[in-house]
Amino acid sequence: MLLKKSLLALLIGASVFLTACGGSDSDDSEPTTPKPTEPKPVESTVQTEATLTSEKANIAVFGNVDKKYFTEATLATGNGVLLLDDPQLNSVGFALDLKSKATDLNAFSAAQLESYMKILRDHGATVNVLVNKTSKNAQGNVTNITLDVDFKNVETLNRVREVLLLAINQGKSISLPTTVTAKDTKQRLNLAFWLENGTGFVWGNSYAVNQATAIEKQYGDLNIASALSSNAKLQVKTITNSFTQNAQGSNAVDILWNIDSSGSMYEEQKNLANGASQFFTALNKAGIDYRLAVNTQDAYDCQNLRTLSDQKSVFIDRKTLNAEEEWKKLAQPGTSDSATETGFYCVREANLTNFDRTNAKNLIVFVSDEPENETVNQARPIRSNGYQARDFADYKNYFLKTGATYFSIVGTANSIRNTFADNYPGYQDKAWGCRGDGGSAEGGAHFKEISRVTGGSSASICANASSWNVMFSEIIKAASGLASSFTLTQLPIPSTVTVNVSGKNVQRDLTHQNGFDLVYSATGATIVFYGEALPTANKKVDVSYKYLNK
Template sequence: MDFSKILITSVLCWSAMSITGCGGSSSKSAQPAQPITSAAVASEKANIALYGDIAQDKTKEVGDSKPALLLDDDDVNYAGFGMAFAEPEVAEPSVARAQSDTSAIQNDVDEKVATITDALVADGASVNQLVNRSVAGMQSAVAIVVLDVQYISGGRSSADLRNLLLAELGSDAEVTALPVGSGSGREFRVSLAFWKVEQNLLTWLGVFASDFAEQVKAAYGDVNNGAAVTSVRAASTFIKNSQTFAQAEDANNAADILWVIDNSGSMSEEQENLGNGIDQFFDSLNAAALDFRLAVTTTDGSSCEELLTLPDDASANFISPTTPNGKDQWGDDSDGIARPGTSGSPTETGFYCADKVDLTGFDREAAPNIVVFVSDEPENETVFERFPSGADASYSVRDFNTYKQAFVDSGATYFSISGPSTVVRSTFSDPSPASTPNSSCSGDGGTASGGAHFSEIAAITGGSSASICAPSTAWSVMYEQIIQTATGLASSFKLDFPPQPGSIIVKVNGVAVSRDTAHINGFDVLYGSDDASIVFYGEAIPAAGDEIVITYDHL
């Protein structure tokens, strides 16, 4: 299909020493908002442009030789900044990653995330990673990291933490002159987006109180995930695109999600957290009318070749939208399949079990596959060269590189909820990873070590990784990443280019549909590892035969 491409000049109004606001604010009525195609705020000095309904008077340029653009919104307890770093070190990637390839900047991103984490820990906080993934972005692939930050004592504002991290990342702004905010709390989220433009690494960092997560998502979610922020100099023109779809009679909105859950003796707390928050998990799955299947196997090699059966029906081995009492059979009840117990083998071999499990009757040919590893220990076979429990005597132990190739070839997207280690033992000729200060964690979610092999598979295949030590209140963020990936992969409305989100207009049979970032009733744009997709929710889901026209701007 040919689409007309109309070049439109983006109104990036700026001067060398000041910020200029461009465009109008979005509609506050119940009608769909007017598209916003130009930058709301642009700072040539900081080389950052923001898009969306962002008020110019909430922003400020700071610094001289290493400037930044600040954004402060006390109404939602939010403080953020964007800045550019010159010429990051580029290392050859050790493995091929998903199409949203951030491997060229990964070392630099890891270094900056470590700097931020160390600064927060030194300030008295406990820090756990909730999201670590790469997605398609307007200018280039975007690396996204979200941290859960909790203080035991003392009150701080979001601006306090933003100012601390701005200084740690090298800005020469006078910290004592920066906005300090009016809130005070102990539980925060730090959201980071990194992307590369020419020889510059750019970042947007947002800090907000955990209690304001939903409000911040609605107001600044597109900025936090790098979808509505670009460099000024590279974003001078946009191209308008239009795509037309017809909702198929047999629309396949399906996804098969396999969970590989550690059932060794140390997993009671983690399984409890996995079972909690299930209401939101199922509500989100159902709001998108996702034809999901959820199945579970364990990390015990002696019994993991078969999927767990449901407590109310021993003949069934997965949960779907039509399963009676599905939420209870998943995790609300103590014998739900998300709580497989703690009597399994202490030799946790998640890779072996994911590869060996019989998926007959569960796996659908036309449905995308997602695999979620949940473990508080290293992957024993590939890290310690241990023989899986119950494996045949003729079995040869396999290393990480062998499994890596098999998992990539499977076409599935993998997620990791595990320990925080980052050291990968690629082959058995490499030494076993030594313990380091950052290779283990402890928190409300329990105690964990290892995890690097699970996280690396997630990175390679376009999934996300999170700390299993995160508090139970934060596990909903992990669930959300899995659900958004599932709905994005299952969507029939994939866009040709990553869009500027404020420019999107969606019409079904000529009637405009509102965007709903709460995923209740409307549409949203989800950015995946390879592309962006439009997903509909609630009453906005098109009926069979409906015509869907989507117009948007892209670079």
């Protein structure tokens, strides 16, 4: 009897199963139409968003670049290197994961820079730093460096990359493309160093100086590594930041130039004056509400700002008549002041009553061909009783608290005397002195360090006079970024940025005539407007872009 009940149950279950599957012969039943399966959305990652990736070199490249100009090569270590050879612009680049363990970007990049400069000098080049600063890319902090590389004899544009990769490749030759055959004595090298997962990365791009403008337009984002990352499998996300343009006058920057006025500064002051036209043209294009003032490094007189031709105005702004001529006057305070230059003291003690605005960001530029004598040599800036010389640690703490951004056009030394208990660095520093078309100099390390820690940039005062425009451009770029009210919440992939002002699309303009551009700094990225694209008060600004989700 149990068997019969089980059999009956089985037959009933089978009947139900067949009916549910459309197995019935009844004409009244309609077949069930299966729902279409929606395709699973493809996840946006570095590998799907990058223009090209190199597993060998562990590098991803974003943006509007031509993939046919990029190739890969293998080093003796088995590591790969991504090569750029653009015969149209005569641009020769390389990028790779150096596979060198590092946790401190400053120490890593400083060691790499020292090594690269020595290699180039050993091959007959005169090398000067035009830009040395910290910015950010999608993976973190980046050290950006621009070098002038002047050969005595004409060299192919491949030469810089060739000698650097030879050293990276443990002295063994590597097969390199030969499509770029142009030659020049005056070349430039852009370097970018960053860290990811405890290892160091480098991008290098060399080209003729006379191609700098075209290179900046095509490869500028790669040269500062804002369009580069490792080949990590990171998710790419999209975001929109919305802003409202503040009232007019909110984009204010006060720039104080602290200029050495000792006997050896004739050439350097002349270089400052000769850059007036380019400097003011770029400032005015950016729409910055700027003020420029100058004091010296002569402690007996540096508390007071230099005056204009009217003998009472202490700054130049957008309304100043004959601004270029007035700048030439301010920038050349003469060479008859004290030989004990004390730039830190003079900036700290400067009377800014009629210059500094409460709503303005502050930018200070040190210009000197000597060490900062108070902190290096323990020299008292004034001879009055009771003044105790301050050491570098004291000034560093003070300058950080000011919130200002500091730049320096100074010597090339690297050694820091942090306190007076430390040894005097002096001539033990291999980079203590430099000589070039821009003049000669000693010291400079203390100025450079203040620039680094406050997010500014440093440059060699010995650089060719024709290259000082690069220094001026870097200062203006920083001023533009400081003045901008449009700070992005994430680090954007530059080629993905779209800007909309009150419903109207604004194009990126790398010539800074009429449009927007991106400024990457140590604190993040900002949008800067130029020309007629500058939003008027209360205009809504929407910025959409993609970023790496670390």
